Amino acid sequence: MEFEPVIGLEVHLHLKTKTKAFCGCSTEFGGQPNSQVCPVCLGFPGTLPVLNKVALEYAIKAGLALNCTVNKFTKFDRKNYFYPDLPKDYQISQYDFPVSSNGFLEIDIDGKIKRIGITRAHLEEDAGKLIHKDSVSLVDFNRTGIALLEIVSMPEINSPQEAYEYLTGLKSILKYLGVSDCDMEKGSLRCDANVSIRPKGTIPLGVKAELKNMNSFKAVRDALEYEIERQAKCLEAGEKIIQETRLWDEKQGCSVVMRTKEGAQDYRYFPEPDLTTFIIDSGLIDEIRKSIPELPREKYQRFIKEYGLSIYDAKLLVLIREDADFAESCMQTYANNDKKLIVNWLNGALLSEANARNCQLCQLGIKAQDLVELVNFVERQEISNLSAKTVLTQMIETKKGPAEIIKEKNLSQISDTGALDGFIEEAIKENEKSVADYKAGKENALMFLVGQVMKKSKGKANPKTAQELIKRRLENA
């Protein structure tokens, strides 16, 4: 039987505010344990929360960018449960009136656009960190109280790849907005997945498993693949699927049961009496809407339209806002109407340099003007492609302009026939067999001779000119 997976994702992300959601403690990552805490976030008796204005604004901004309705009335509720990383033993969260709801995110899948519904995006506070030792668990509350946005998707994701695309798209948007770092390694983005399967073509949902502990988007995709296969095997063997929470073990490439949902949690939500309610007026919404930059999908469409980019190139370039801005300024500086060559450089040589350095395109420190100048050298055949890559590396390392580097390293292509004559003479003398082969009609032999000339000129010979000259020499001989 063929099964169709049904996946819903819950994403928690840290909002990039200076201070925590309800107190003035720093949100910086990596401080020594329990150094970014105060009586409020430690839940000391008598203390009270006051909501961070920027956290609310960021939540609204994210909601708008995710095509949600920003609710005119929003309030906070207490979610009650005991856990040592939760100092008050309740979490301030939102239950029935989230900041925003009913949005969607578009992803590209199999060459088509698919809309994934977003149920809600609500604000809450993060919990602390537990470190388990032999007999005790250690508690660090530095993270406690950092503003979190929880974004819940509709169960409309139907493959691990779709989930991957959804997360990539979500991260891209949120980073464009500047509301979150979305760094899974630092825990500023976390993702849980609900997954069930059903026979293809049927409607009722199967029993779901909740997957946790995935530390990268790839891990989410792998965990989903594993889980879908596990559930399919279960059903094919005639077993029942049990509602449970499973932890992904990246090293082992499998998940293990954490708890079954039999004793369902009873969170006893009720309105948070220590905070006021919030009326979000249209003035504020408009103001925030105005501050939203062009988002990746709009930019992607514009790049295709304005610069004639391929889908592949456009998608790659818009992923990170600063890179897209850099790419656009390169494309604008580049005078040629056909942007293919400059884009090839951006998505080719530049991207590999960035990957090798584990940084973004725009962090390579190259000016748009300089990159365009380098490409122009190549176009004018003043330097070879190969040399140009060397120049690029030098540009990154020395922060010098291309002209200076070409001059210093004497990398200009030799197109001057007089200068090449000597190399050609030598090549012909040393390779009599190739000369004979060429004369016998073997075209390949010509390319070999060109190669020899390139070698002798240390790559500086213009291969086209060299080829022309050798041909003329041999034919005239």
Place this chain on the structure above:
Amino acid sequence: MAIDKKTVEYVAHLARIELQDKELEKLSSQLHDILGFIDKLSELDTKDVLPTSHILPINNVLRNDQPGQSLTPAKALENAPSSEGNFFTVPKVIE
């Protein structure tokens, strides 16, 4: 609404309170009486009444995103019944 011993046991577990048998017995009967009294509310028709969760007519109380004073780890841990280095400690959490 009646409340039986089993419910009280369940609720005490939710509230993480250990009750001795005698306490459980007494509490169940007291809660039964109290809830019986509280049930007086069901005689009111509240269908069209809006709930009051906040008595003050104020909204949108916010603070600026400005850093405040944090405690030193030593001060944060000063009242802790159990700690190790800069950490609070609890009996090992087993999932």
Place this chain on the structure above:
Amino acid sequence: MELHKLTAHELIPKLETKEISAEDILQALYSRIKSIDSKVNAYVRRQNDSSFRDSPQETGTVPITIKDNICTQGLNTECCSKILGGFKPPYDATVIKKLKAAGLSIFNFKANMDEFAFGSSTENSFFGTTHNPWDLERVPGGSSGGSAACVAADEAIWALGSDTGGSIRQPASFCGVVGLKPTYGRVSRYGLIAFASSLDQIGPITKDVRDNAMLLNIISGYDALDSTSINTAVQDYTKSLTNDVKGLKIGVPKEYFVEGMDKEVEGALQEAINKLKSLGAEVKEVSLPHSKYAVPVYYIIATAEASSNLARFDGVQYGFRAQQTQNLIDMYKKTRGQGFGDEAKRRIILGTFVLSHGYYDAYYLRALKVRTLIKQDFDKVFKDFDCIIAPTAPTPAFKIGEKVSDPLKMYLSDIYTISVNLAGIPAISLPCGFTKAGLPIGMQIMSKPFAEEMIYRVAYTYEQNTDWHKSKPKI
């Protein structure tokens, strides 16, 4: 001169003219406490008498006594509960900061109370019950029983209490002193260890109305640390102490005069009403039709909020942790099972139940709706009336032990005070007579939100024309 017997407004001029020093006042209080507090037990964690003053006491102008649920930096604040044993807050409550800024010295011993303010008799204190200075066999009321008793017994000049369902007014009434529950939002709750966040307010307990107004002047006002603190100008309440109620419209709710009310209380109230009439007030009967639902609504909302507010007492960051536990859950359960007293457990479990799955709508949501109706009752009356007068409690102070075994009976002793908290309005209790047996009787004056000056005006006028507040208990 027996300085401990004086009020703050009597002491301050003497301090200003250097006739006395702040130290003199402290000395007078210490010797008073030393001689009678073993009988009254208004203070907790008193060292034995010889080392009485070992802990250094900062001197300011007039010392003030603080209920044990208001955080004082570095000074034990335990809500009279085992579970908060040894807790020294690393911060001052906002009211404490304000008191210090006004030059008052915070008294080193804190006032006894029902554990976590759960109770109406101060019998639920981990440190033992406080005794009513007027009759040591009787309760001082609660939960601010220690605060009211120490003021009544001249073991304090004035004190702060907290009021969630009557916890300032009812003990003030039982002890024959003046206690005000301010409008919700008037006084910052930051640093008040929460019982029920939507009902709690800190308020002054004093020997007379003038001191009360002076103390409210100091502690009230906007606080950026409390989202529910209101940002409106604070009046100088002493300016409303004019001896004049002519033309004021006063309502008397007919629902409050029902069976269960002590005859002597009813009689005293009637006389007080006549007095106000004779002073020129217009007094009429009014109706607060949903009054009888106040107690059930209260015990749903207050316990629900309490069950959540008290979850944090789990043995991790502060306070008591049970020993010899098997695992984390066992640690939680034993810590809370051993650390909380009976009434705290009862309320936490009740509150947890009314919020639990399947019961929320029937209890909690319904209670929030009836709260709306109770508030509307008051709104309606205050359209036409300046204030409402009612008894503070249905009876005078009852015997220690009389109601402990019947929680429901105990809950009903707050029947006249609870509505005020549910509606968020201000109310004062002040002495309006004595029973034949010599027990104080209290009268309650309520008004609309932020109309404390109206309350003070009526209370002051009544006080100036009666002598009840001048009587002192003999201990």
